[in-house]
Amino acid sequence: MTNHSPTARRIAKTILNGFDAYFADFQNITLGAKARFETASWQAVHHANKERIDIYKTKVLQVLKLVHSVTSKDTNELEIWREARATFAQLIANHNNYEIAETFFNSVFCNQFKHAHIHDSNIFVKSSRAPDEKPLRDYSIYISYSGRDGLEYMIEDILNDYGFSAPWEDLQRDVENICSALREGPLAGLENEKKLRVDMLESVFYRNKAAYLVGRMMFGGEVIPLLLPCLNNGRGAIFVDTVLYSNDSASIIFSFTRSYFMVDSPIPSRFVRFLSTIMPLKERSELYNSIGFHKHGKTEFYRHILAHMKVSNDKFIIAPGIKGMVMSVFTLPSYPVVFKVIKDKFDRPKTVTEEIVREKYKFVSRSDRVGRMADTQEYSNFIFYRNRFSEELLAELQEVAPSKLEMDDKWVIIKHLYVERRMEPLNLYLQHASDEETREAMEEYGNAIKQLAAANIFPGDMLLKNFGVTRHGRVVFYDYDELCPLTDCHFRKIPEARTAEQELSDQPWYTVDEADVFPEEFRLFFSGNPIARKAFEDEHSDLYDYRYWQHLQERIRAGHIESAFPYRRAWRFKRQSARKSKE
Incomplete structure (x- = not known):
């Protein structure tokens, strides 16, 4: 080991100890998911999700405080951190989770220097080693099953091996349901089921009110x-509620619009590698996010876009669509994300502040997104090459967000921004949609509003431009500056006009408080698009009724947590007892 100063070694060891302590706390919260699921402790599920997200920042700040205490040197000296980085790289050379440890080091450094001095000599902009450089021997995260004794026996073995403490409601029925669905689906063309092999991850993926058993089927060179x-x-x-076996279904389960899983993953990189085999289109950053390591997901994303910039030459442009009053949004056409920068001054009639907007985004990151809100990553001092920006985009940023901008001839540094998956704004989608696509989109739009409301989230501004359409055709909300807990709203019916003057008035003739919401006014969101309006009202006219919203509020306040299914309800198995069905 190269000799480094005692100060650098103490700092490096302190950070590594802090990372190991964080990881242990993360795992302990995660391990409690099994008991929460088996006892149907749904409120505890939501509490644990927030607690696990919050421990990262808490631990980073604790470790930074310890770093200051283990040395009398000036911790603002970059040379000390360069040595600490080099020492840290040596300490984690044989660490199973070296890549997440690197991210933890980066977080401590960035909190020390307020996200300045982002350079690979100071932090791990690039990883200290290539993935799989030192593969782990004699370590497996999955169990393989053979179909040699028949599909029914194999499925029954799989279910029994998970060892839930709670009993199966009707194991034989579930086995029959799964086998029937597989034989009608992916195994329909398989002449000899004995050639089937199934690999199932040993750990269960818990989220909200469900537990997912995750694996892959292998036959004839296919991975399903x-x-x-x-x-x-x-x-x-x-x-067992259903069986899912398409790449798209798996992708939706692990979507960027859903909360993070609780899954016992002692070596997360192994899980990411396995999941990549059944979802080859998902980036590593998304998969790390999905299993709860969202901070490392940020690192993976940053590295991936840097690599993409080296092999592309298109320019960042203003994102298509109606410009927002609060955010300036831009994108790189060849890369599927948008970058959102909070404006220095908001367009009228917006009255929120930048601090409120940041709090809204933080609220979303800790909420149950129920498949209807995009996950957002927050960055400070994001560095871009200036020659990759269109002149139109640079002019807009200089006009609306100059305080967030630092530029010279080579670089553009944006001091604070959010990154989200790019989707086609719903209002633009409807401009070229067929009548059938319009009806489906409007059904999805209403479903999105209802599912968010059931999760105690009111979008606030429900204009079509604030919703996007994913590649799977799902409608997702992505503009968060007006959202709030549903229980904070006061839903009212518009009072009847008492005079002709009141009825013809452009202004309300009744008092309106800040929290008041009049669902009858939601019809205004479809002005100019009668097909969309009719499609919406055919499916979701109940959203115009203030009593619908008040009833939801009552259920939420009573502690009820709705089920949110990341698959079509029509796919759910019928739960008739296997014994009864044979009688």
């Missing part, structure tokens, strides 16, 4: 996802 969502019947027993 196998996902078994399990639910608690509320009476202490578990059942």
